[in-house]
Amino acid sequence: GAVVSQHPSWVICKSGTSVKIECRSLDFQATTMFWYRQFPKQSLMLMATSNEGSKATYEQGVEKDKFLINHASLTLSTLTVTSAHPEDSSFYICSARREVSYNEQFFGPGTRLTVL
Amino acid sequence: DQQVKQNSPSLSVQEGRISILNCDYTNSMFDYFLWYKKYPAEGPTFLISISSIKDKNEDGRFTVFLNKSAKHLSLHIVPSQPGDSAVYFCAAMFGNQFYFGTGTSLTVIP
Numbered sequence: 001g002a003v004v005s006q007h008p009s010w011v012i013c014k015s016g017t018s019v020k021i022e023c024r025s026l027d028f029q030a031t032t033m034f035w036y037r038q039f040p041k042q043s044l045m046l047m048a049t050s051n052e053g054s055k056a057t058y059e060q061g062v063e064k065d066k067f068l069i070n071h072a073s074l075t076l077s078t079l080t081v082t083s084a085h086p087e088d089s090s091f092y093i094c095s096a097r098r099e100v101s102y103n104e105q106f107f108g109p110g111t112r113l114t115v116l
Numbered sequence: 117d118q119q120v121k122q123n124s125p126s127l128s129v130q131e132g133r134i135s136i137l138n139c140d141y142t143n144s145m146f147d148y149f150l151w152y153k154k155y156p157a158e159g160p161t162f163l164i165s166i167s168s169i170k171d172k173n174e175d176g177r178f179t180v181f182l183n184k185s186a187k188h189l190s191l192h193i194v195p196s197q198p199g200d201s202a203v204y205f206c207a208a209m210f211g212n213q214f215y216f217g218t219g220t221s222l223t224v225i226p
Binding site: 004006034043044046091093094095104105106107108109110112 | 150152157158159160161165205213214216217218219
């Protein structure tokens with residue numbers, strides 16, 4: 001159990017376009033989901049925390065108008081990278097937390113975004 | 117400000133030997149610690165965790181040790197296997213926040 005999926009796994013887009021990444025908890029309800037970004041050879045950087053039905057909480061330095069997060073249901077959160085630029089190219093990972101195991105996060109497989 | 121640090125970016129160990137991965141933190145409010153394993157182009161997978169009220173937790177080949185006075189935790193893998201080769205992240209938790217270390221790339225040599 002506790003499977004988290006992400007779609008797409010890899011996306012290439014042109015500069016200036018927007019890209020939506022989906023994060024789904026497949027077999028549990030997740031009231032809280034997290035979005036991370038990983039640069040090569042660097043740690044996971046928390047971008048934002050999203051709670052179902054409310055606005056996401058963004059970490060300092062993360063542009064909320066550029067990285068739109070929607071957590072519309074207990075099993076789905078989306079991250080939209082708006083007007084993407086090459087510097088947005090990265091590996092984006094979501095995670096979800098179950099209420100019954102508050103201290104654990106279950107991670108999705110990640111999405112590789114390449115902006116040309 | 118990096119609150120959780122893994123000072124060794126890489127580690128190589130012979131198969132069958134012990135792998136010791138270290139992690140230091142600065143915030144004494146952290147009350148839960150976790151280790152994750154990550155393969156390239158995949159999301160991290162949970163390995164083992166420890167509460168701040170304990171100093172040791174063991175699960176099969178994996179043991180996590182916590183030294184609160186030194187603000188230090190370590191992950192021991194014994195015996196190490198080639199399939200253990202991956203990047204290992206430690207994480208510390210306080211309230212709703214997870215803080216990840218910078219990762220240590222472990223290579224287990226057959």
